[in-house]
Amino acid sequence: MIKKSISLLLALIVCFSCFGTIGVSAETIFAEKAVSNNDFAIKAAEMVKTDGEAMLRIIGKLRMQASEFAFPYASDAVLSESGMFVLRFENESDLLACLEELCSDPNVLFAERDIPVYTESFEKADEYLCWGPKAIEADIYADAIEPLGTVTVAVIDSGVENIDFLKDKLVDGYDFYDNDSDAAHDESDDSHGTFLASIVADCIGNLPVKIMPVRVLESKTGSLINAINGIIYAADNGADVINISMCAPLINCKSLEAAVAYAESKNVPVVTAAGNAKSDTQIFCPSHCETAITVSAIDSQYDFCSAFSNFGNEVYLAAPGGGIVGYNAAGELTSLSGTSMSTAYVSAAAAMFLVDNPYCNTNQVRAALKACALDLGSTGKDDYYGWGIPKLGKLAQTDTTYVEDIRFTENALTLKIGKTVTVNPIIYPADATDKSYVITSDSSCISISGNAITAVSEGKAVITVTSTDGLYTDTAEITVILIPELKIKNNPGVKTINYGETLRLTAEVKNAPADAKIFWYVDNVKRAEGETFELSTESGAVVTVKLAFADGNFITDKNGEKISDQQTVNVKSGFFQKLISFLKKLFGISRTVIQSIKYM
Helix, strand or coil, X not given: CCCHHHHHHHHHHCCCCCCCCCCCCHHHHCCEECCCHHHHHHHHHHHHHHHHHHCCEEEEEECCCCCCCCCCCCCEEEECCCCXXXXXXXXXXXXXXXXXXXXXXXXEEEEEECCEEEXXXXXXXXXXXXXXXXXXXXXXXXXXXXXXXXXXXXXXXXXXXXXXXXXXXXXXXXXXXXXXXXXXXXCCCCCHHHHHHHHHHHHHCCCCEEEEEEEXXXXXXXXXXXXXXXXXXXXXXXXXXXXXXXXXXXXXXXXXXXXXXXXXXXXXXXXXXXXXXXXXXXXXXXXXXXXXXXXXXXXXCCCECCCCCCECCCEEEEEECCCEEEECCCCCEEEEECHHHHHHHHHHHHHHHHHHCCCCCHHHHHHHHHHCEECCCCXXXXXXXXXXXXXXXXXXXXXXXXXXXXXXXXXXEEEECCCEEECCCEEECCCCCCCCEEEEECCCCEEEECCEEEECCCEEEEEEEEECCCCCEEEEEEEEECCCXXXXXXXXXXXXXXXXXXXXXXXXXXXXCCCCEEEEEECCEEEEECCEEEEECCCCEEEEEEEECCCCCECECCCCCECEEEEEEEEECCHHHHHHHHHHHHCCCCCEEECCCCCC
C-alpha cells in the first residue's frame, strides 16, 4: 500500500510524467501486486469494500506490462500482471489530479473513475402471468433436446439465494461486494439476482444448466470495478453464458467494454439488458457493445415496452419483459418488469442452445438465436425489436450446421470497362446449412447482379461479401481500367513494297498500362519487341502487333480476345524491281519505307 506521505514524495519525483521510473522496486510501490485475474479481483474488491460509498477510485490499464511505475496521489493501489490497476484516494482533488495525468500518459491504455452500476428491473406488475417460457418456446425446445453437455450461466448481479426452486442448480461463484466465496445469498430490495436466476431455471426445466451467482451489487447499485471483475471472474471460472442485467451511463466505461471483450475472447457470449430509461442504447454501457447480445423488452402481446425499454441500433433481440413472474429471495412468487427479465430469457435460450450444440462458438450462438427469431416491428432488424423474439421450437426442427467463415477466392481483381466476372465466395464449413450471402460495393464504377460483377467506369471499388447471419464478411478490391487500343499506324490493310526495301512500322497505343509491352510477329513467329519494327522480306508476310502486361501475359478486350492489329505486306518482285535492288546493293544504297512515326 502507498500511504499519503509516500505519495507526496513520489509526486515530486515523477513530476515529469505520471509514470516515472524512480529507482524503487515494484514490490515497494505495489505492496498489493496481484498474480492472477482472481487475485487482482479479490484485492480490488477489498479496496471497494474499504472505501464504501465514497467511490474515490480509478480503474485503468497500462499499454505494456508494468515493472517500476508509480501512482502519485493514490493512498492504495493494486496492480495485475496484465497491467490492470485500481487506485484509491483520500480526497476528490487527489483523484482528479491523478486522473488528468493518467489520461495524458501514452503508456496508459485507459484510466477512468469508478462509477455506480445499477440493475434493470423496473416496476412491480399488477398481474402474475407466467407467459415468458412459452413465448420463446423453451418448453418445445427442452423436450426436443438430447443434452450433450452441461452449461453454466453466470448471473452477474445481486447474488442468488439458495431457494428450493433453484435446488441443485447453483454452482460456486463469488461475492465481490462482501469479498468472499459465498454468493448464494441475495439482500437486494427486489431480490433481483434471485429473480433472474429463477427465470433461467423456469426455462430450462430438467436440462443440465447450472447457475453461477456472482454478486457485485448490494441492492440495485454497485461498483463499476466489481462489475468488471465479476465478468472476468465468470469467464475465467467456467461460465458458458454471462447474464448482465445492469447498466451504467456511457462515461468511464472503457474498462467495462474491455471486460465484455475479454469474456467473448474466451468464447463466452455476453447477454446484456438494453436498459429501462426509454432512451438510446448508445448512451449506456454495456448495452452499446456491438458484440454483446443486447435485449429489449416486450409484453405478453408482443408489443414493445415503450413505457420503459431502451431502444437503438445495438438491440439484437427482444424478449419477455413485461409482467414476468419469478421467485424472490424468500422463495415467494412475485412479479417484475424490465429489460433485466428479457435478458434472463435470452441467456436461458443461449444456454439451451449450447446444451444442444456444445461445440458452437459465440458467433454461432448469435446466429442461431437470430435464425429462430420471429420478426417483429419493421421488416428485418430494427431499433426496437432487433431481429425479433427467439422461437426456440424452430431450432428443434432442423439439424443445422452453422457458418464459421466466408472468403473471396481472390482479394484483388483488375477489370476492363464492359468486362463481367463471376465471383464465387467460399463458405466454411462446406456442409453449412445456409450458404447464402450478399455482395455489395462501395463504388458505382462497377455493377453487381448476384455473383456477376461488371466494370462500368474507370476507378476502384471495394466489394464486401456478407453471410446471411451478418456475422462473417470478407472484402476484395476491384480496379476498373479503360480497354487499351493498339493499331499499326496508318494501317492500309495491305501494304506493297518493292523487292529489297525495308518497311518501318510503328505501334499506335492508347490506354495501355505504363509497363505494357509491345510484341511484333511475322507469320505468327515472334520477331521483335518495342514501339517500332522494321521488316525486310523478299516474298511478303503478315505482320501482327500484340499488347502484353509486364509479366508477358497478353492483354485482352472485354470479350477475352487478345488486343492486336494485323497488316499484310506484299512485295513487288519482278525483273525490274530485282534489277533495281541489285544495283542499290552494288552501290551501297538502301531504302527504308516509313509507314508511321507517331502515337495517337
